Amino acid sequence: MSTTPPDPDRAVTVALLGAGTVGAQVGRLLNQTAADLAPRVGAPLRLVAVAALDPENPREGIDPAIQTSDARAVATSGADIVVELMGGIEPARSLILDAMAAGSSVVTANKALLAAHGAELHAAAADNGVDLFYEAAVAGAIPLLRPLRESLAGDRVSKVMGIVNGSTNYMLTKMDEEGVTYEQIFDEARALGYLEADPSLDIDGHDAAAKAAILAALAFHTHVTIDDVHCEGISKVTADDVRAAQAMGMVIKLLAVAERVPDGSGVIVRVHPTMLPRSHPLASVRLSFNAVFVEAEAAGELMFYGRGAGGVPTSSAVLGDVVVAARNRVTGSIGPARTVYAKLPVLPIAAAQTRFYVNLDVADRPGVLAAIATAFAKNGVSIQVVRQEGHGDNAGLIVRTHLASEEDLERTVEHLRDMDEVKAVLGVMRVEGEAGT
Numbered sequence: 001m002s003t004t005p006p007d008p009d010r011a012v013t014v015a016l017l018g019a020g021t022v023g024a025q026v027g028r029l030l031n032q033t034a035a036d037l038a039p040r041v042g043a044p045l046r047l048v049a050v051a052a053l054d055p056e057n058p059r060e061g062i063d064p065a066i067q068t069s070d071a072r073a074v075a076t077s078g079a080d081i082v083v084e085l086m087g088g089i090e091p092a093r094s095l096i097l098d099a100m101a102a103g104s105s106v107v108t109a110n111k112a113l114l115a116a117h118g119a120e121l122h123a124a125a126a127d128n129g130v131d132l133f134y135e136a137a138v139a140g141a142i143p144l145l146r147p148l149r150e151s152l153a154g155d156r157v158s159k160v161m162g163i164v165n166g167s168t169n170y171m172l173t174k175m176d177e178e179g180v181t182y183e184q185i186f187d188e189a190r191a192l193g194y195l196e197a198d199p200s201l202d203i204d205g206h207d208a209a210a211k212a213a214i215l216a217a218l219a220f221h222t223h224v225t226i227d228d229v230h231c232e233g234i235s236k237v238t239a240d241d242v243r244a245a246q247a248m249g250m251v252i253k254l255l256a257v258a259e260r261v262p263d264g265s266g267v268i269v270r271v272h273p274t275m276l277p278r279s280h281p282l283a284s285v286r287l288s289f290n291a292v293f294v295e296a297e298a299a300g301e302l303m304f305y306g307r308g309a310g311g312v313p314t315s316s317a318v319l320g321d322v323v324v325a326a327r328n329r330v331t332g333s334i335g336p337a338r339t340v341y342a343k344l345p346v347l348p349i350a351a352a353q354t355r356f357y358v359n360l361d362v363a364d365r366p367g368v369l370a371a372i373a374t375a376f377a378k379n380g381v382s383i384q385v386v387r388q389e390g391h392g393d394n395a396g397l398i399v400r401t402h403l404a405s406e407e408d409l410e411r412t413v414e415h416l417r418d419m420d421e422v423k424a425v426l427g428v429m430r431v432e433g434e435a436g437t
Contacts, residue, residue, distance in 0.1 A: 011046035012326040015074045015104070017095055018085035019052035019059060019067070022109065022136075025311035026083060026318050028061030033319075040323050042330040049074045051086075075099040080329045081322055084108040093117055100128045105329065107321040109136035109314060115210035115226035118217060122338050131328055131335050133321035138211040139164055139290045141313035142306040143320075148218045148294070150336060155296040157219040159259040161432065162292030163285050164211040166308045167194045167202040168234050168254040170288045172273075175242050176251055177286075182237055194288065204233035205271040208256045215292070216258035216269045221342040224258075224269060230349035232272035241273075241427045244359055244398050247387065250275040251283045255432065259352075266347040273429055275357050280433035353403045355384070355434060359427035360416065364395040368421045372397060375419060379412040380404070394423055400431060 016027050030037075030047050038044045050062060051071035058064055068074060075082055075095040082099040084106060086092045092113050096106050097120075106125070108114070114121065114137055125132035135145050139162070148157070163169050171185045171194075180188075186203070189195050194202075201207045209229040216224040234254050245252050255274040260267050276283045281303050285291040290308025295301055307313040328334055362368050369388065376383050382402040389396040401409070409428070416422045 011044040012041060012081065012329050013046055013048045013079040014081045014083060014322060014326075015049040015051075015077050015079035016047065016083050016085065017051045017071055017074055017092070018087070019050050019062075020085065021311040022314045022318070023050075023052075023083075023085040024059045024062065025315040026085065027059065029315050029319060030322070031061050037319075037323060041326040043326070045322070045326055048079055049077055051075075071095055072098065075104075076102045077104075078102050079104050081105050081107060081325050083318060083322060084110060085318070086110070087112070089113055089116060093121075096121060097124050100124045100130050100132075103128065103130065105131035105133075105325040105334075107133045107318060107325055109134065109318060111137040111207070111210040111214060112226075115213040118214065118225070118338075119223050119340070126337055129334060131325045133325055133335070134214075135321050136314045136317035138214050139292060139304065140306070140308040140310065141316040142290060142292070142304045142308065143317075144292055144304045145214070145218060147304070148215070149338065152294070152296055152299060155298045157260070157294060157296045159257070159295040160215050160219045160292060161255055161257045161259075161282065161295075162215070163253055163282060163290055164215075164256050164292065164308065165202055165205075165208045165254060166288030166290055167196075168205075168208070169285065169290070170194055171203075172234060172237070172252055172254065173286045175237070175239070176246070179239070179242075181239055182235065200233075203235055205231045205254065208254060208271045212256035212258055212269050212271050215256065216267060216346075217340070218338065219258060219294075220260060220267045220344055221339045222267060222344040222346070223340045224267070224346055228269055228346040230268075230270040230272070234273050237273050238427060240359060241429060244357065244427070245275050248275070248357075248385075248398070248400065249278050250431070251278055252276075252429070253282060253285070255282070257432065260344070261347065261351060262353075266345040266351070268347050268349060268352045270349050270352065275429055275431045276433045282433070350406045352406055354406065354409075355403055355431035356381075356401045356409050357427070357429045357431055358399045358401070358413065358416075358425065360397040360399065361423040361426055362395050362397050363421050363423065364393055368395070369397070371419065371421050372399070372416070375415045376401070376412055379415055380408040381412045
């Protein structure tokens with residue numbers, strides 16, 4: 001099914017589902033920049049309907065007469081483009097499907113919906129001959145998804161690794177630079193409005209996991225949902241972990257990692273706190289900024305950096321998608337569909353090979369270090385670096401490993417916990433960004 005181009009003498013119509021912080025900003029900017037956008041599209045853009053929970057509430061730059069509480073009427077209005085900025089799974093999913101069935105192309109920033117039902121939405125777009133764009137769903141204003149889908153279409157991506165949640169990056173930056181505890185910075189971030197109404201979406205890694213699923217699907221041409229993503233948050237990151245990272249010339253970041261296993265037989269997608277060398281490009285990404293680091297066979301290493309959230313940055317990405325979808329309407333075409341031809345299995349994190357940091361409180365007596373080293377060796381984990389500090393009758397022992405499997409490391413940690421020489425396992429964290437084995 002092909003898209004029928006609109007009459008060149010009429011505007012490309014846009015309807016908006018959702019008029020919160022981002023939605024209101026999109027509506028205002030669309031009207032404010034209409035004269036500049038028209039030459040880029042090849043026809044005028046006209047906002048014709050806005051679905052809002054409180055349609056009587058005036059919104060700057062938006063005609064009150066086009067605001068309504070009837071979201072389904074807006075979705076099925078037959079507008080050339082429907083922009084969904086409601087968030088959540090339902091009713092957003094049903095409304096998008098209704099819009100596509102009515103012949104509308106769809107632009108959305110709904111990461112949770114795409115991570116759970118992306119395949120269904122892409123299939124509906126293909127069946128109805130319409131576009132589905134969602135650049136704003138990951139990393140806000142940063143042009144990222146289109147380069148992955150189109151610019152790197154001729155390359156083979158091996159790994160995508162990024163800071164995709166600004167709230168947790170703000171918190172970890174403050175812990176690193178100011179020495180505050182997790183509990184202190186959690187309260188500050190909440191007071192500043194950096195955290196979602198349900199903070200677990202940020203601090204437990206769920207927001208980053210949804211974005212990781214979207215990135216992995218595009219990078220590896222494979223169907224990936226949020227249920228495929230191993231997810232850990234930052235609530236267990238301690239001041240001891242931060243100090244240990246500093247002592248080793250590292251910094252802790254919450255990373256979304258999607259990688260092809262070395263033999264190419266599958267992909268692993270994971271979100272967790274990670275130690276990075278301060279020399280790594282992602283290590284310098286501070287506060288609420290986002291960045292995604294891509295490794296590809298021909299292009300090499302690429303990094304995309306910018307503001308990852310907020311009404312203005314996100315509206316930039318949304319309007320970019322609107323312009324592309326509108327241009328396709330004018331030319332009677334649709335953009336490239338997401339491809340899942342590779343059909344690679346998504347493997348559990350147990351299949352990953354990672355370096356690790358292990359922080360131990362041990363008895364300060366002769367032979368302890370040898371016993372610890374033996375425990376690692378017996379479980380198939382090779383030690384790269386050991387750092388020891390004495391304090392009273394105990395000693396602090398920080399171990400960094402060479403590449404090891406999750407299973408071997410987990411078995412090692414259980415072994416360590418059972419040893420008389422080990423008073424406590426204070427911290428375990430993955431290490432990325434180092435060369436070598």
